[in-house]
Amino acid sequence: MLEEGVSPDGVSLASFLSMLAQYGNIKQGKEVHCYLIRNRFVQNSILISSLVNFYAKLRRIDYAERTLVQSTKVNVVAWSAMIGGLVRINDLHGALLLYKHMVCSGKKPTEKSLSIILKAIRGLRFLRFGSQIHGYVIKVRFQLDKFIQSGLIGMYAACGAPSHLCRRLFDQMVVKDLVAWTTMIVAHGLQGEGSATLRLFDEMQERGVCPDSATFASALSACSSSGLLYEGLKLFCSMIHKHGIRPTKEHYASLSCLIAKDRRIGEAYKEYERLGLNEDVGALESLLRACKVHGEIAYGEMARRRLLEIEPGNYSACRILADMYFAAGRWEDAQSLLRDSGNARVS
CATH class of the missing domain: 1.25.40 (Serine Threonine Protein Phosphatase 5, Tetratricopeptide repeat)
Structure with missing residues (x-):
């Protein structure tokens, strides 16, 4: 486009940044950022939001924060993108502080920003603050938004609220x-x-x-x-x-x-055979690990034999069973098993 002498507008640049974020192309995104600065697009609120969102999605919170701070045209979309980026890297306290700063600066939360901050509250299990958000949601009549409703249910559940409260919110959902x-x-x-x-x-x-x-x-x-x-x-x-x-x-x-x-390893093994789960390598490995927890060597040996019938090269089963032998004081059996499996790891 540029080579043909056509200058992109704000909409096309925002779309391009969104595409670059999907492909994780940080280098070209920075080039677009430089182009915006050179051509005085940096006070365009839509493009600022797109830039913050681009950096936040790629977990470059330092660049996202710098873009946010240096701009005078920051809308709630940009704030939400930044908060979402902090949640994405698990900086939940930072997300909460930024949300409070956004509200104090006079920006009104949208459905998007509220659903994002509910994720942070859920992770931190801040029931009191979550209840305040719920009150605000009712006040501004956002309670019919399905993302906010799901976010509230998840928040209350994570904070240990009774399930009947979650069910009440769930039953109120239209969709x-x-x-x-x-x-x-x-x-x-x-x-x-x-x-x-x-x-x-x-x-x-x-x-x-x-x-x-x-x-x-x-x-x-x-x-x-x-x-x-x-x-x-x-x-x-x-x-x-x-x-x-x-x-x-x-x-x-x-x-x-x-x-x-x-703890009913024997009954679990019978159910495996009845349901056909003894044909699944991953399911058998799960059973073998459960046998290890309770020292059920007999069933562990049966699970290991079945595993090797299905997948002869699966020697993790041998190592798990060897650990069981070691725990039971059967050192010679463990050493023999490891030696036969070609993994003689005897300390």
């Missing part, structure tokens, strides 16, 4: 999307209400909302907290076979925790 359902599932899980979590999970699907990976992770965590072994295993199996969702490390960690907390 309940997947984020809202998942947030409410998390709320029940944090209160140790596994059965309520599963009822809500079923209700969500009856309403035509399909769970995603995050929803299953939250539901599995709730089953683990409540000791719902069979329900958790069925849920895990449904995630794979019915919904076609590939388990992540988070799912496998919840599965291992579920079995370890329940």
Whole structure:
């Protein structure tokens, strides 16, 4: 465009910065910043917001802050982008202080800035300040915004508020999307209400909302907290076979925790065989780690044998079982296993 003698306007430059942020191109973004300074675009509030948002998304908070401070045309969008950047790098106290500074400077929070600051409050578990935000939301009639509603539910749940309060907010929502359902599932899980979590999970699907990976992770965590072994295993199996969702490390960690907390390793192993989970390498590794927690060597040996049948090159199973032998004082068995597996790590 520049080579052909066409000067870009503010809208095209803002769009270009947004694209550069998506690709993480910090070098070209700085070149655009220099172009804006040379051509006196730096007092354009839209472009200032785009620059702050660009740097914040790439976690260059130093550049974002400098841009914000040096400009006299800072709108609430730029403030929100900066606050969001601080939340993204987990500087939650900094985000809270900047939000207060924004309000004190006369800027009125928008739905976007409120939903962002609710994430910071949730992380810090500042219930009192969260309640103040809730009061402001009602005062300015933002309570029908689905992002704010989900943010309030998540904030109250993280702060330990009773689940019936979260449910009241949830029931007031006109549009309940997947984020809202998942947030409410998390709320029940944090209160140790596994059965309520599963009822809500079923209700969500009856309403035509399909769970995603995050929803299953939250539901599995709730089953683990409540000791719902069979329900958790069925849920895990449904995630794979019915919904076609590939388990992540988070799912496998919840599965291992579920079995370890329940302590019924033998029954878990039988359920594995019944549900076909003994064909899944990650699920078997989760079972093996649960065996390690409780020193269940016999079932650990069975899980390890099955793992090597499916994946002969998986020697992490041998190392886990060797650790179990060491813990039980079976030094020779541990050394023999490590030697046979080609990982003789004997201290």
